[in-house]
Amino acid sequence: MASTTEEKLAARFLDLKFVKLRAASEHPQFSCPGFLQTKTVLPKGHVKSPGRKAFPTDVVFERDVAIPMRDGIKIYTDIFRPTDSETNKVPALIPWSPYGKTGSGVYQYDTMGPFRCGLSPDQTSGYEKFEAPDPAEWCGRGYAIINVDARGAGMSEGNISWFGIQEAEDIYDTIDWLTTQPWCDGSVAMIGNSWLAVAQINFASRLTHPALKALAPMEGFNDLYRDIIARGGKPHHAPFNNLLLSGFAGPGSTENVPGMLTNRPLFDDYWQSKYIDTANIDVPLYLTASYSSGLHIAGSFNTFRTAKTKQKWLRVHPYQEWYDLYRPDITDELQRFYDRFCKGIDNGWERETPPVRLSLLGFDGSSAPTIKERPENEYPLARQQLVTYYLDASKYLLLNKPPQVTSTASHEAHSLTASTDFTLTFDEYTEVAGYSKVILWMSCAEKDDMDVVVNIRKVDSSGKLLEHLNYPCPVAIQDVPNTNVVKTLGPEGHLRVSHVVSRDETRTKNNGQEVFYAHDCREPIQPGTATRFEITLWPMGMVFEKGEGLMLRISGHEMIHPEVDFLKLKEPDDENEGEHVVYTGGSYDSCLILPVI
Template structure:
């Protein structure tokens, strides 16, 4: 929808009577609660929102989020969220002493704490989810248009100051980037906490390989909350019943939802489907604080946005618990106090970038003026197929080594580091490869090995044991756009397929999904594993701490599973070969920090 249309819509909403719902006793002193408030969308459909506001009358800034998980679904009781809730309470045992925790929802801020600090929180069920009817189609243009409508609506309510900020993690961070590009009236600041930006490269496909991990998300976390799903195990924590609306028969339910992985499979290349869902970064000018993770997700939204007032924080840790820490709440509050309340709290003096630098034994925050970090230089680590080693010295002798595409692949290991060394920033890899078939898939993992020969793993966004970095590439989609590529990060347009000639070698630049950070102590080594299947640590892996089984497929690392019918073993299970040395130099490109 065009900006002028939203401006017209905003004026219409401002003159209209506010939507009304019966108030519900919140049970929290000083907080009023309006449950299932209907809001009319541009096509006449009504979405349902919850409004948490101070009991004292007045106009307050609004924090908004819109998601598919159930605005009335308790994290403590829902089967899909019980593990996350248990981790949260274990990490922060005093969390429910600061509020009743009655209104905390998955990946969403606690409204009690914000209301107590002079904010209104509006939480909406997306179209087709929870109490909101319609077709459930995650991240679709229709869904983004709904979000813009809600923001304009909230900005013109009698309890609103006219300024709206967006806050939430994961899904509720991804859609912040989308809606900010539409410039809805009233939107004053966004805080996307660990959200992807590029719908093809960060969600549907990694390096041209379809990501079927979304099937678990869709089946276990989204479909149970579909509007009309009478068989949902989810319980409305407000009424004790179901908050999925009037029951629909199974056929109608299926027609009212669009399976994202099925859609991905129908769109193997970066076509209009993804381009409609990936924002135009030049249109994102709203002040923003972007939070990224060293493992899923993402600095891309920060890099793409044209906002002159933008800040980046890159952290480590799991998917949920850092969002609810006292440090996170204080950071979020300072940001929104400044941009939504005009508080002179010195936010403008905050460093534009801060990164949580990892070590094998802990982390430390470091401020910076830009991303990538100043004082960082690309360092090539040349692979040697003859010795299985890698080093910063170029390899003159050409060598080749083959491996089965369905097997364990090859690993190249450095000598022990002679002094403490830091790598913080984007990763790249140039690999000369051939295959016995017309295509091959590259899965690359950068690993840290301790002096005892054990893998040192790290807590990732979606996996408690991840390596330093993971890269992917379907070689038939190796074409690059030089104008959009950097030395570290190739930009593969993924507009079509160019089959390989069996036995012929091709230079390929592997896409790494995220940057990395590590201070390597003396005596530790780096390793690069290259194979033709998902990388992961199995139950008997030689790692430096106990394996924590957390995902349905615990042998995979990170938020990516490649097991899909489009990986025909007759093609992707062939014999793959890597060449190194001379004119076919293969290397890992690492961000060496020379000035701290």
């Protein structure tokens, strides 16, 4: 009989797939310093390598400390803490992921984005975990940094688990162990971007621990199927998902979550086991969001909106998440948040911090300045007005009134470049913030299904498509490589049209503006017959001067840039065939509904 969680999961999902990993010492891209269970003091002024940030205070550095899990597995962590912490005990901050610890791992800022993601080497010490706080900065502020290698990663025993209950139990056991350490004051918190953010909400949605005082999920997803693996019900981000698999190193295997889509193309009990129900979270939350990720936008906003805790704050910034994480003013703000909830310091955090700070992008080349972190009371904004603009395929325009005459436009469905585009010009200064939706009538004569992607781009007064730089670059924007890390284009929505039948009205929100598809069933469409469907795009925030506008693009392929440069698609990732025809006017109410402020 299965006794451990891993055994129970294997018994429940008999088709569970795993990929054997290379050892950390043998992985060609994994920076592994070896297994050294040592304890040293990094003195004030210590520099890991020339040009890196120096430690402002003495710090105890304990390497490869074993933490026992409930099933007998040992995971290993590096611990950084103030030298006097056994006398003056401190809270512990956990950045949790399987990406490597303390400067190790495949993923490094030098290679993940142009111009080192806007981060100069001297901004961090080099001892930080990828997407995590710098120990050189935080130990001097009175915190310990716990750089964990999650189960199965690095030298940690077992197999890598992608979120779910296994990871939650491991985090619980780690928190429990930390509270028994002589230097810990009994308070534990978590912090970090991406996987490190998802790990936080995954834990807090499934389990609770009295020592966990605060979370800072700084951009992550909560729905592995809909956000990452099969957005809109179609296979999605395959190169990125395979990059994750190839970047892991450890003694065992990793769960092959992307590979599970082959056997389980519809949302079922396996994908539900990975779903993170953020409504269960009742821990103080410092949340960030931006428009710069093809991975984290939906989940970041959703966590803020649904978490049941009343102590939650959302900061929507105009940058990329790694650049934002190490901004000095943000480090100060994060300390203030943790001081309030981990140390109990009455520093005015609740009284002085707006529940929402919202940025709206002006875009490079526009006369409209970007609005940075404007205080708001809620999200979506209560004062939004849903304004409908109708597609006119005869003029390729978006109009205030529905066209009386029916017209059509078409594009090659299985193409990396083809699209049907409609333009809207604003006759006055306009702000758009929230969830946009399209209603479309489309057909395909060659197949009984369609993969459809819609994208909103900002255009200047001459109709030129604009881009937004997510961090400062030393060259003109046209010379910056086209990757999503550095350039924001605009929000997208995806749908495999045969999944329209799975629409769930009980989870559709905002007067129908936010359409929810369960993706648990499909029904083929009639080839050559116009089919009506609706797609909600991920959140957007844009500001337009008079004469500027937007372009609604309809295609079979993703139209934002790849997450990183070396993941550019050489072939479309859709399963389309032939031409897709868009119907507008007359009895076809194809339209774009915008949340105008």
